[in-house]
Amino acid sequence: MIRTTLFLNFFVTLLYVLLWASTISAQTHHTHQHSFEGAEQWVKEFDDPNRDSWQKPHEVIQALALQPDAVIADIGSGTGYFSVRFSHMVPKGRIYGVDIEPDMVKYLANRAQRDGLNNVISVQAAPDDPRLPEKVDLIIMVDTFHHIEGRDRYFRKLHDYLKPGGRVAIIDFRMDSPDGPPKSARSTPEAIKAELTASGYVLVQMHDFLPKQYFLVFQSSKN
Secondary structure, eight states: OHHHHHHHHHHHHHHHHHHHHHHHHHHHHHHHOOOOOOHHHHHHHHTOGGGHHHHOHHHHHHHTTOOTTOEEEEETOTTTHHHHHHHHHOTTSEEEEEESOHHHHHHHHHHHHHTTOTTEEEEEOBTTBOOOSSOEEEEEEESOGGGOSSHHHHHHHHGGGEEEEEEEEEEEEOTTOSSSSOGGGOOOHHHHHHHHHHTTEEEEEEEOOOSSEEEEEEEETTO
């Protein structure tokens, strides 16, 4: 009888642990691995004209003080909200719109061709490597940081894609923003600074004019 009771208690405990682990795993998957298939459907959200009022793309690009021939990697470019704007602001430069979702890559390539944006190149990335064809002056991630798995390894790899003096700009939703991913998936500016410092970067600028997001700019400490 005692052995039977102990076995039942062990079985119930094991079942609880497995259910708990499964729940946590499912939550983590939902938080970090959002599917962005069907680019045409996402255009309404990503390129909504109302987004300009809080995303302030012109102010963001001005704050980055880019040279006319700058080479830029827009990682997590989606439908091209920022890539297209960079194209007009740096007419002598090159903009790599980088995404891991094939449909987004195809959409941006077609958009660039349709609109005659010859300096926008759509790049199919891997989850652990942006696969840029050359070194760049700026890597920018808008609402993308929280999607990246294995961030320490990923950002260490980005050193190899930066020109001397190259920068990494991160824009993502603040904890108190009414929009954005679940709060469990968000990071504070302090946490991001700690992560990137550990990966070999130095915070060089911090802008506070975006109402819903923080805007951090880093440089590699290796060049």
